[in-house]
Each structure stands twice: as C-alpha cells, then as structure tokens.
Amino acid sequence: MGQHTDNLAALIGSRICHDLISPIGAVTNGLELMSMAGGQGPELDLVNESAANANARIRLFRLAFGQATPDQSTSGEEIRGILKDVYDKSRVTIDWTPPLELPRADAQVLMLALLCCEQAIPQGGTITVTQEQRAFTLIATGPRIMADPSIWENLGRPYPNRDIAPSQVQFALLPRLLAERGKTCTYRLSQGEARLAL
Numbered sequence: 001m002g003q004h005t006d007n008l009a010a011l012i013g014s015r016i017c018h019d020l021i022s023p024i025g026a027v028t029n030g031l032e033l034m035s036m037a038g039g040q041g042p043e044l045d046l047v048n049e050s051a052a053n054a055n056a057r058i059r060l061f062r063l064a065f066g067q068a069t070p071d072q073s074t075s076g077e078e079i080r081g082i083l084k085d086v087y088d089k090s091r092v093t094i095d096w097t098p099p100l101e102l103p104r105a106d107a108q109v110l111m112l113a114l115l116c117c118e119q120a121i122p123q124g125g126t127i128t129v130t131q132e133q134r135a136f137t138l139i140a141t142g143p144r145i146m147a148d149p150s151i152w153e154n155l156g157r158p159y160p161n162r163d164i165a166p167s168q169v170q171f172a173l174l175p176r177l178l179a180e181r182g183k184t185c186t187y188r189l190s191q192g193e194a195r196l197a198l
Contacts (some may be wrong), residue, residue, distance in 0.1 A: 025055060027051045049089070056085030059082045059085070060083075060086050063082065064108060064114075064115060066108075070105065072104035074102050074107040075101055076098035076102065079098040079102070080098055090124075091125070092118055092121060092125060092127060094127050094129070095127065095128040096128065106134065112170045112173055113170075113174060115170040116152075116155070116170050117194055117196060119167075119168070120146060122146055123146075124143070125141050125142020135198065137196070137197045139193050139195050140193060140195075141193045145193060147189045147194045149189060151171050152187055152194075154172060154175065155171060155185050156187075157175060159176070
C-alpha cells in the first residue's frame with residue numbers, strides 16, 4: 001500500500017508541475033517581450049525576477065518530486081541550468097559540475113538531498129556535491145548550521161516517526177525512494193557542516 005501511495009504522490013507532483021510550467025513560462029516570455037518593447041522600471045524588474053524564480057523552482061520541483069521511471073535519464077546540462085536559475089541570485093551557492101547524463105532516479109534523489117541540505121543553511125552558504133561512481137556526498141557549510149536533528153533522523157528510516165511539515169517533505173521522501181532501490185543514506189551534523197551521503 002505504501003508504494004502505491006508514494007507512486008500516487010509522484011504522479012500528483014508530476015501533474016502539478018506539468019500544468020504550471022507552461023503558464024509560468026508564458027508569463028516569463030511575455031515579460032521578456034514587454035522589456036524588448038521598451039517596458040522598464042523597478043516594478044517590471046521585480047515581476048520579471050519573480051516569474052523567473054517561479055519557473056526555476058517549478059523545474060526543480062518537477063525533477064525532485066515528479067515521477068521517475070527506470071529508463072529515463074536527465075542531462076547534466078538541464079541540471080546545471082535548473083541549479084543556476086534557482087540559486088544564482090540566492091544566498092546559497094552550489095559547488096557541483098553534474099556529469100553529462102544521470103539516470104532520472106539518481107537526479108531525483110540528488111535534488112531531494114539538495115533540498116535537505118538547503119534547509120540546514122537558512123542564512124546562506126555553500127552546498128558542495130562530490131561523486132564517486134554512483135555514490136554522492138553533499139556537504140552544506142555556512143555561517144550557521146541550523147539543522148533540526150529530529151527531522152534529519154528520518155533520513156535513516158523509510159517511514160518517518162513523527163509528523164513532517166510540507167516544507168520538510170524531502171526528508172520523508174528521500175529515504176523511501178532510496179529504500180525502494182535497495183539503498184540507504186547516512187548523514188552527519190556538526191557545528192560547521194551538514195553532510196549527507198547517498
């Protein structure tokens with residue numbers, strides 16, 4: 001029953017992202033045309049930046065929360081583009097050069113892990129991703145690590161032992177997806193970093 005529920009959640013995530021990405025893209029294109037036609041000003045800049053951010057986030061969520069079938073793959077160029085658009089103007093820097101291509105399932109768990117690490121550095125910082133074959137390590141560093149150990153503990157079990165807030169859903173989904181693939185993850189929290197190994 002759990003697997004069916006997880007699949008249903010992924011389908012819902014895919015549907016929402018699919019239905020939102022086109023209108024958000026249309027808004028972004030419309031704003032670009034307005035700028036080319038001479039429209040300018042701080043108000044238009046703010047709307048333009050917000051639309052671009054929404055477009056980038058929905059693409060990230062589509063990769064992290066959408067359905068991933070075993071035969072799908074994601075190009076490193078697409079991942080780089082998503083990360084650049086999401087994080088370039090934020091307080092978080094991503095230090096990673098994705099490979100030319102990744103299985104979609106690997107890209108999905110990496111994006112979920114990235115979202116976990118992002119929550120550990122709310123004041124900003126750097127998330128470094130390293131890869132050895134198909135094993136990945138993510139290290140979040142910043143001026144202040146604010147990782148709730150009771151939330152991170154859920155990464156060690158496929159089903160959380162406490163209620164999870166919507167903003168923390170990645171901590172529930174990541175270990176379940178890994179368990180379905182016969183994998184686990186480990187983490188370590190310290191004053192200076194949050195480390196997550198897949």
